[in-house]
Amino acid sequence: MSNYKDTFSSNKKKSTKRIRHGKSTLFACVGFIFLFVLLAIFGLGDNFKSVQKMRFGIDIRGGVEAIFEPQGLDRKATAAELESARNIIDIRLDNKYITDREVTIDKDGGYIIVRFPWKSDEKNYNPEQAIQEIGAMAQLSFRDPQGNIMLDGKHVVSSSASRRTNNVTTDNVVELIFDKEGAKLFEEATGKLIGKPMSIYMDNDLISAPQVNSKITGGKAVIQNIKTYEEAKNLSEKINAGALPFSLTTSSFRTISPTLGNNALNVMLVAGAIAFVFVCIFMIGIYKLPGFVACLVLILQMVLQLLAISVPQYTLTLPGIAGIILSVGMAVDANIIIAERVSEELKKGATYRSAVTNGYKNAFSSVLDGNVTTAAVAIILMIFGSGAMLSFGYTLLIGMIVNVLVGVFLSKTILLSFLEMDRFNEQKYFREQKERKPLKIYQNKWIFLIISGTIFIVGIVGVIIKGVHLDTQFTGGAVLEYSITGNVDTETVRSKVSDVTNRPTTVQITKDNITDSSSVIITLAGTSGLNVAEQEKITGAVKGISDDLNAKLAQTYVVEPYIGAKALKNAVMAVVISIIFIIIYVWIRFSGLTSGITATLALVHDIITVFFVFVIFGIPLNDAFVAVVLTIIGYSINDTIVIYDRVRENRKKNPKQDFIELMNESNTQTLHRSVNTSITTAVCVLIMLIASIIFRIDSIKVFTLPMLFGLISGCYSSICIAGVLWTMWEKRKR
Numbered sequence: 001m002s003n004y005k006d007t008f009s010s011n012k013k014k015s016t017k018r019i020r021h022g023k024s025t026l027f028a029c030v031g032f033i034f035l036f037v038l039l040a041i042f043g044l045g046d047n048f049k050s051v052q053k054m055r056f057g058i059d060i061r062g063g064v065e066a067i068f069e070p071q072g073l074d075r076k077a078t079a080a081e082l083e084s085a086r087n088i089i090d091i092r093l094d095n096k097y098i099t100d101r102e103v104t105i106d107k108d109g110g111y112i113i114v115r116f117p118w119k120s121d122e123k124n125y126n127p128e129q130a131i132q133e134i135g136a137m138a139q140l141s142f143r144d145p146q147g148n149i150m151l152d153g154k155h156v157v158s159s160s161a162s163r164r165t166n167n168v169t170t171d172n173v174v175e176l177i178f179d180k181e182g183a184k185l186f187e188e189a190t191g192k193l194i195g196k197p198m199s200i201y202m203d204n205d206l207i208s209a210p211q212v213n214s215k216i217t218g219g220k221a222v223i224q225n226i227k228t229y230e231e232a233k234n235l236s237e238k239i240n241a242g243a244l245p246f247s248l249t250t251s252s253f254r255t256i257s258p259t260l261g262n263n264a265l266n267v268m269l270v271a272g273a274i275a276f277v278f279v280c281i282f283m284i285g286i287y288k289l290p291g292f293v294a295c296l297v298l299i300l301q302m303v304l305q306l307l308a309i310s311v312p313q314y315t316l317t318l319p320g321i322a323g324i325i326l327s328v329g330m331a332v333d334a335n336i337i338i339a340e341r342v343s344e345e346l347k348k349g350a351t352y353r354s355a356v357t358n359g360y361k362n363a364f365s366s367v368l369d370g371n372v373t374t375a376a377v378a379i380i381l382m383i384f385g386s387g388a389m390l391s392f393g394y395t396l397l398i399g400m401i402v403n404v405l406v407g408v409f410l411s412k413t414i415l416l417s418f419l420e421m422d423r424f425n426e427q428k429y430f431r432e433q434k435e436r437k438p439l440k441i442y443q444n445k446w447i448f449l450i451i452s453g454t455i456f457i458v459g460i461v462g463v464i465i466k467g468v469h470l471d472t473q474f475t476g477g478a479v480l481e482y483s484i485t486g487n488v489d490t491e492t493v494r495s496k497v498s499d500v501t502n503r504p505t506t507v508q509i510t511k512d513n514i515t516d517s518s519s520v521i522i523t524l525a526g527t528s529g530l531n532v533a534e535q536e537k538i539t540g541a542v543k544g545i546s547d548d549l550n551a552k553l554a555q556t557y558v559v560e561p562y563i564g565a566k567a568l569k570n571a572v573m574a575v576v577i578s579i580i581f582i583i584i585y586v587w588i589r590f591s592g593l594t595s596g597i598t599a600t601l602a603l604v605h606d607i608i609t610v611f612f613v614f615v616i617f618g619i620p621l622n623d624a625f626v627a628v629v630l631t632i633i634g635y636s637i638n639d640t641i642v643i644y645d646r647v648r649e650n651r652k653k654n655p656k657q658d659f660i661e662l663m664n665e666s667n668t669q670t671l672h673r674s675v676n677t678s679i680t681t682a683v684c685v686l687i688m689l690i691a692s693i694i695f696r697i698d699s700i701k702v703f704t705l706p707m708l709f710g711l712i713s714g715c716y717s718s719i720c721i722a723g724v725l726w727t728m729w730e731k732r733k734r
Helices: 023-042 079-095 127-134 180-192 229-241 264-287 289-310 318-347 352-384 388-418 442-466 490-500 532-543 565-589 593-616 623-653 659-669 671-694 698-733
Strands: 003-005 063-071 102-106 111-117 140-143 149-152 156-165 170-178 199-202 205-208 220-226 247-256 477-484 505-512 517-525 552-559
Touching: 023 289, 023 388, 063 079, 063 127, 079 102, 079 111, 079 127, 079 229, 102 552, 111 127, 111 247, 127 247, 149 180, 156 229, 170 180, 170 229, 205 229, 220 229, 264 289, 264 318, 264 671, 289 318, 289 388, 318 352, 318 388, 318 623, 318 671, 318 698, 352 388, 352 565, 352 623, 388 623, 442 593, 442 659, 442 698, 477 532, 490 505, 490 517, 490 532, 517 532, 532 552, 565 593, 565 623, 593 623, 593 698, 623 659, 623 671, 623 698, 659 671, 659 698, 671 698
Parallel strands: none
Antiparallel strands: 003 220, 063 111, 063 247, 102 111, 140 149, 140 199, 156 170, 170 220, 199 205, 247 505, 477 517, 477 552, 505 517
């Protein structure tokens, strides 16, 4: 019998061991990397899927469209009720790791449209069967033994399964959190039902009947004494699924085509492979043995990150790819920082082994600070974000954990194991660092002001002339559905329609498996509808593609934004909290509020630059904009922290040094690292951009083009803005 209850706690202990270096350790590390490469390629049964069985987004693989309508209502569902139901569906899809989806509502029609990708192992491509993955759309209720409803599922904020362990037993439980009104109703209900069961129903089906042990206050409760964790998880999922304002039924379902085309994935894989080869050539050419070790470990880091997506079947989305790019960029950056530090130690006359040991030791604070700030941003995005932001946060967090726990530790172990062999204790295997005179970066501050000022003026003029275009994710839009015969390319349709309308356009091909009929769905972003003349222009453009298409306008309707008001609010909140955290963290780590504020001003410069790139190139603001901005925030703050870390180190050595000289010296010492990291990451993005232009993959192009400018801006702002502003502030104080 399950029961309702309140609290728990647990503790863990850690232990560490020293690693012995040598040939055996080297072979073990290489074998470890090779093992995970094999696991990534072949997997290990159904519960450990290989990267070949990764679940891709709708744009790459296509998926399912389902229309859900309220059931059992004697009136039309209100806009607030539809928005509430949509939020619940979003939460459910997040819990299923389906982060690439489109969930929108038609207020006039009173229904919800849900689009999500196929499973990785889908074989039948049956949309009716596929929508069962989302779960039942019944309404949840809590009832007394007489069947009276005490409160509805709409008051449940969240439900989660967990294991609670004491010194003797382990209990599988489900934790419930209610909203403010639900907390009051639940307190009243449990007060009346002490010693009696409170039954939980999905419509009229009983799913659980836990006994009430005491009156529960505070809006939090626990269902305990569940036999297995799987039962607890299933119950939790049902409770989350039923937290709807009303029951929903599926009125129609059909398949939707990928928007990128069948060869898009192959093109991106080849571009990614070329980019990786470039990184390896660059790292080995510049840093020699440490560069080779970095590439070896980078293979493992990429494999682990991809497995972290494929094993739990997280949907790989465009923002998810952005998270991977940022993670790989920071992994390369960590190795560049370390290699530069090793070169510095060798220049001082240290032995090769001491140089490596001290190099890793001196570099670790920079690597740790950069990864901690980025990981914290990822966690904040996962807490507040949904869909695309959740995907970005998850891939980024995994990347940061792998960077610190695997990348730094394993590369040091392999490099020290190489040095146990005498043949590698020679200068030719390491980069020789030359003497560099401090650059007068602060003294050129007015040049940087002119550069940034010019960027802002051009951007503002672009906003005035071209305007800001929002895509369907933010604005919703008008939808035209045409019945067709035969096949047609989505990019061809999009191009033809774009020629006759000035609104951002997306196109999908759908197929009804029951009637075997196909349709073209054209979505035009914007809050305004379409007049008769505009419809006729678009219809003429579609019909003009081919006479064999036999296109006929079937219906038109207006949809709400795919990114709901709540999700958008949470996204903004996540970015604001992330920036506040960065200010506080940098303030604490670098002993001054000034450093945190100036680092943030550099971030704002980069965000505005990216925004201007979207405007000037006429790219609508959509989830690609969110992904690029979040990536540049992580990249830029990491860049800035490396410089600030060197300022802190040099300040300890010479506390009386003039701050202008201190900043110039620190900037010069880290300049190679800043430029080399930017080159490797920017060239990788450039390769993907070139591939997207050649093969006409627009969704990748509108993502990589602003990313390229953002990376350049991030490097520039860290070197020429953050440090200069900090110096100006310090000089003013003194």
